Amino acid sequence: MENQNDILEVRDLKVNFDTYAGEVKAIRDVSFDLKKGETLAIVGESGSGKTVTTRTIMGLMANNAKIAGGSIKYKDKELLKMSDKELSGLRGNDIAEIFQDPMTSLDPTMKIGRQVAEPLMIHQGLDKKTAMDKALKMLKLVGITNAEARINDFPHQFSGGMRQRIVIAIALVNNPEIIIADEPTTALDVTIQAKILDLMNELKTKIDTSIIFITHDLGVVAGMADRVAVMYAGKIVEYGTVDEIFYNPKHPYTWGLLNSMPTISTKGNSLPSIPGTPPDLLDPPKGDAFAPRNPYVLKIDTLEQPPFFKVSNTHYAATWLLDKRAPKVTPPAQIVERQKTYAKLKGVSLEQVQNGGE
Amino acid sequence: MEKKNAPVILNVEHLKQYFNITRKDAVKAVDDISFHIFKGETFGLVGESGSGKTTTGRAIIRLYEPTAGKITFEDEDVSKLKGKQQLQKFRRDIQMIFQDPYASLNPRMKVRDIIAEGIDINHLAKDENDRNQQVDELLETVGLSKEHATRYPHEFSGGQRQRIGIARALAVKPKFIIADEPISALDVSIQAQVVNLLKKLQNERDLTFLFIAHDLSMVKYISDRIGVMHYGKMLEIADADELYAHPLHNYTRSLLSSVPFPDPEYERNRKVIDYDAAEENDGKERSMVEVAPGHFVRASEDEVPEYKKRLSETPLFKEV
Numbered sequence: 001m002e003n004q005n006d007i008l009e010v011r012d013l014k015v016n017f018d019t020y021a022g023e024v025k026a027i028r029d030v031s032f033d034l035k036k037g038e039t040l041a042i043v044g045e046s047g048s049g050k051t052v053t054t055r056t057i058m059g060l061m062a063n064n065a066k067i068a069g070g071s072i073k074y075k076d077k078e079l080l081k082m083s084d085k086e087l088s089g090l091r092g093n094d095i096a097e098i099f100q101d102p103m104t105s106l107d108p109t110m111k112i113g114r115q116v117a118e119p120l121m122i123h124q125g126l127d128k129k130t131a132m133d134k135a136l137k138m139l140k141l142v143g144i145t146n147a148e149a150r151i152n153d154f155p156h157q158f159s160g161g162m163r164q165r166i167v168i169a170i171a172l173v174n175n176p177e178i179i180i181a182d183e184p185t186t187a188l189d190v191t192i193q194a195k196i197l198d199l200m201n202e203l204k205t206k207i208d209t210s211i212i213f214i215t216h217d218l219g220v221v222a223g224m225a226d227r228v229a230v231m232y233a234g235k236i237v238e239y240g241t242v243d244e245i246f247y248n249p250k251h252p253y254t255w256g257l258l259n260s261m262p263t264i265s266t267k268g269n270s271l272p273s274i275p276g277t278p279p280d281l282l283d284p285p286k287g288d289a290f291a292p293r294n295p296y297v298l299k300i301d302t303l304e305q306p307p308f309f310k311v312s313n314t315h316y317a318a319t320w321l322l323d324k325r326a327p328k329v330t331p332p333a334q335i336v337e338r339q340k341t342y343a344k345l346k347g348v349s350l351e352q353v354q355n356g357g358e
Numbered sequence: 359m360e361k362k363n364a365p366v367i368l369n370v371e372h373l374k375q376y377f378n379i380t381r382k383d384a385v386k387a388v389d390d391i392s393f394h395i396f397k398g399e400t401f402g403l404v405g406e407s408g409s410g411k412t413t414t415g416r417a418i419i420r421l422y423e424p425t426a427g428k429i430t431f432e433d434e435d436v437s438k439l440k441g442k443q444q445l446q447k448f449r450r451d452i453q454m455i456f457q458d459p460y461a462s463l464n465p466r467m468k469v470r471d472i473i474a475e476g477i478d479i480n481h482l483a484k485d486e487n488d489r490n491q492q493v494d495e496l497l498e499t500v501g502l503s504k505e506h507a508t509r510y511p512h513e514f515s516g517g518q519r520q521r522i523g524i525a526r527a528l529a530v531k532p533k534f535i536i537a538d539e540p541i542s543a544l545d546v547s548i549q550a551q552v553v554n555l556l557k558k559l560q561n562e563r564d565l566t567f568l569f570i571a572h573d574l575s576m577v578k579y580i581s582d583r584i585g586v587m588h589y590g591k592m593l594e595i596a597d598a599d600e601l602y603a604h605p606l607h608n609y610t611r612s613l614l615s616s617v618p619f620p621d622p623e624y625e626r627n628r629k630v631i632d633y634d635a636a637e638e639n640d641g642k643e644r645s646m647v648e649v650a651p652g653h654f655v656r657a658s659e660d661e662v663p664e665y666k667k668r669l670s671e672t673p674l675f676k677e678v
Contacts, residue, residue: 045545046516160407189406189572194616194630216546219575219618223625242622260550261620262579270557271579273550277515341623 001076007177007210008034008057013070015049015056022282026052028234029070034178039204039211041221041242043257044231047278050214053231054180057212058097059087074178093123096171100183102163106155113139113151116169123174138169141206143199161192165199172207182214197224218261222246227314230254233279233289240315247342248353250309250317252296255335272332288320296321296329367397367534367566368418373427375410375417387413389590390427392646395534400560400567402581402598404574404613410590411570415536418568419452420445431534450480453527457539459519463511469522470507473497476530496525500555517548524555528563538570553580574617578602583652586610589635592646596653603673606655606665609633 001009015027027049034040042050055061057072057079072079074094079087091097096119099105107115116135120126126134132151139147142165155163164184171179181200185193197220204211213224221228222242229239230251238251249255256274276293279285285292291301300306300320309322320326330336336350343353375388388410395401403411417424420436429436431452439448453476456462463472473493474483483489494504500521511519520540527535537556541549553576559565571577577584578598585595586609594607605611612633618625638644642658649655649665657665 045547190574190616191406191612191630191633194618197618198630217618218546218620219625222620222622223618223628246620246622256547258620260547262575263619263621266575266579270554271550273554274547275551277517277548341621345623 001073003033003035005035006033007036007075009071009073010053010057011071011073013053013056013072014068015052015061016066016068017062018064018066019282024281025284026065026234026281027056028281028284030231030234030236031070032229032236032239034210034212036210037204037208038226039213039224041213041215041225041228042231043215043218043221043228045216045278047233047281048231049234050231051182054097054182054212054214058091058095058180059084060091089123092119092170092176093174094176095178095180096174096176098164098167098171098179098181098184101187102160102167103155103187105167106163108155111152111154112158112166115155116166116173119170119174135169135173138173139166141203142166142169142172143195144169159192160188161196164188164192164196168196168199168203172203172209175207176209178210178212180212180214183216184213185220186215186217193220200224218246218258230257233284234281235289235318237290237319238317240311240317243342243345244312244315247338247345248311248315249331249335249338250311250315250322251290251319252294252321253290254317255331256293258338259332259334272334288318298326364396364398366394367432368395368568369428369430370394370414370418371428371430373414373417373429374425375413375422376425379425386590388417391587391590391592393585393592393595395566395568396582397533397566398560398564399582400569400580402577402584403568403570403587404572404577404584405587406572406613408589409587411587412538414587415454415538415568415570419449419454419536446480450476450530451532452534452536453530453532455520455523455527455535455537455540458543459516459523460511460543462523463519465511467510468507469497469509469511469514472511472522473507473526473529476526480530482530492529493525496529499528499559500525501551515548516544517551520544520552521555524552524559528559532565534566534568536568536570539572540569541576542571542573549576556580574614575619586613591656594653594655595646600650600653604653604669604671606649606653606668608637609635 011031013027013030017024017026030053044050067080113132113135116138117131120131120134136147136151139151144150144162144165185196188196215221225242227241228245229236232253238249238254245254249258259272260274262271274293279289287303288301288306291297294301298320306318306320308316308318310316321329339353340350343350371392373388373391377385377387403414405411416422418429439445470493473496474489477483477489477492483492493507497504497506502518502521541552544552560567569577569580581598583595584598584601586593588609594610602614605614612631615629615631644656644658646654647657647662649662650669655665
């Protein structure tokens with residue numbers, strides 16, 4: 001591992017899909033680290049490649065997916081070179097996943113206690129009784145009321161929020177090093193979502209695992225993440241700490257994404273929206289994939305892909321606007337408001353924030 | 359708000375919509391709700407799954423026969439509409455935009471025929487030429503181009519499909535549009551595009567919207583007034599700004615406190631307010647009380663002073 005604190009290192013990952021129309025380049029050179037104990041949020045719209053990235057980590061790709069290059073290292077082990085058997089030893093043990101839809105990720109014909117106990121029996125070889133005892137503890141931990149009695153109930157006897165708690169219990173029961181949570185609250189009502197997110201934050205400090213949190217909801221990210229990676233068209237376009245991404249974003253796509261969500265005080269006749277639609281990854285554009293939708297587009301954007309420019313030790317953005325030769329642009333007014341908050345948080349002036357640096 | 363002086367276009371009085379009444383699994387999906395919508399405004403109806411907001415929309419457009427209550431549209435009792443002619447006119451005046459743009463367009467029809475279906479049924483086109491021209495204009499209105507008319511729904515993205523659904527609704531020149539979670543299935547950046555389109559159309563065509571959604575921040579943005587539903591009951595109605603500044607009902611407070619905002623500082627300090635529906639199972643008689651002009655809350659007599667007190671408190675949710 002390049003860094004002592006890293007538990008997972010993804011480097012230059014490329015994933016293609018063979019389709020009847022041709023080869024879709026779904027992941028185009030994605031690199032990121034996951035540190036021990038942190039929550040990394042990957043945000044982006046549908047088709048940006050966030051789910052494909054984590055499926056590849058789990059070794060759960062579709063049949064027509066092809067890894068065209070790159071490496072995924074988990075504790076010095078190369079996941080991409082592992083056999084199916086080795087991978088399935090990791091899944092549910094070292095790396096667990098919480099899925100979006102609790103109804104389809106639970107087995108409707110199996111009692112919930114048994115579903116929570118199963119990973120313990122498979123991965124740790126515990127006998128049924130010990131495993132069931134542990135499962136019961138886990139169900140209590142995730143807040144299933146009257147767990148002793150309900151351990152023999154089936155998934156359909158639970159509400160959506162309770163079902164997602166059970167899914168979380170299954171994911172956590174083997175004390176995984178990494179949890180991948182793919183839109184874990186998208187299917188839930190907001191009041192239930194708030195409870196599940198609180199639970200996840202509480203458990204994170206108790207169990208000390210790393211979380212990769214995938215979502216399109218920036219509100220959820222703001223409350224859950226330590227660091228954020230923004231994906232667009234199969235690439236990470238910006239990453240940094242949660243404060244850096246929300247209060248001092250540098251990529252015009254991040255600006256657009258933040259602006260298109262109304263806040264409590266948003267008024268007026270039109271919301272800032274990102275015009276157009278994401279590019280077709282059958283034939284990705286030559287330069288910056290965001291160029292056709294970018295109001296701040298430069299000529300070079302259409303010719304060459306921007307490299308990552310360093311904003312701080314933790315904050316990088318792939319946009320030519322950060323190149324020394326680029327003209328200086330003022331971000332949209334709402335983003336400037338965010339920069340003001342950042343300046344206040346860090347105790348520096350607005351100019352210092354806007355001129356980059358720490 | 360200037361729309362206050364507008365006439366009432368839709369009035370819902372004591373609407374009850376029960377299902378399976380005679381059976382053990384009877385459901386009171388909508389249980390005695392009343393509200394009205396002014397001409398030209400957007401009325402947001404929010405609530406969680408199972409709150410009855412979609413059922414309310416469907417009862418208005420007479421997809422169900424209400425168990426009890428009265429719905430009047432432009433001073434006409436909707437339940438009294440009889441015969442093909444009256445119903446057809448009514449369904450021309452009220453159109454619907456659905457949540458899932460994939461399921462609500464016939465995959466075997468070309469976009470032109472999908473949009474023109476209402477034009478054909480209502481004989482709104484003089485001839486083939488006129489029909490095509492109307493469709494072309496509608497496509498441009500919703501931000502597509504006339505070249506799209508000969509394609510099939512699967513050739514479009516989710517946002518574009520929702521635009522087709524909007525064009526279809528507009529084709530019969532409705533006065534009132536029920537939009538049931540029209541943006542929930544779309545990506546964030548596309549949501550903003552569709553919301554902007556709806557706002558633009560409303561200004562240009564003097565449309566009235568019933569906007570049904572669970573996404574509270576978007577509802578606040580698009581609505582003039584908002585009604586909050588829970589378990590089939592209307593709990594609170596107020597101007598959008600007022601509802602967010604002074605949520606009175608405990609459920610509204612809980613709902614608003616649960617909404618995450620894209621602001622890490624706000625999120626770090628956010629306290630979720632719990633709500634237990636059982637707190638209303640005390641046998642007290644409750645009805646909608648107007649505690650401030652235009653601000654209604656479902657309350658028993660002895661709860662009113664507390665709600666009045668809440669009105670004068672500083673806003674519960676700070677501006678982000």
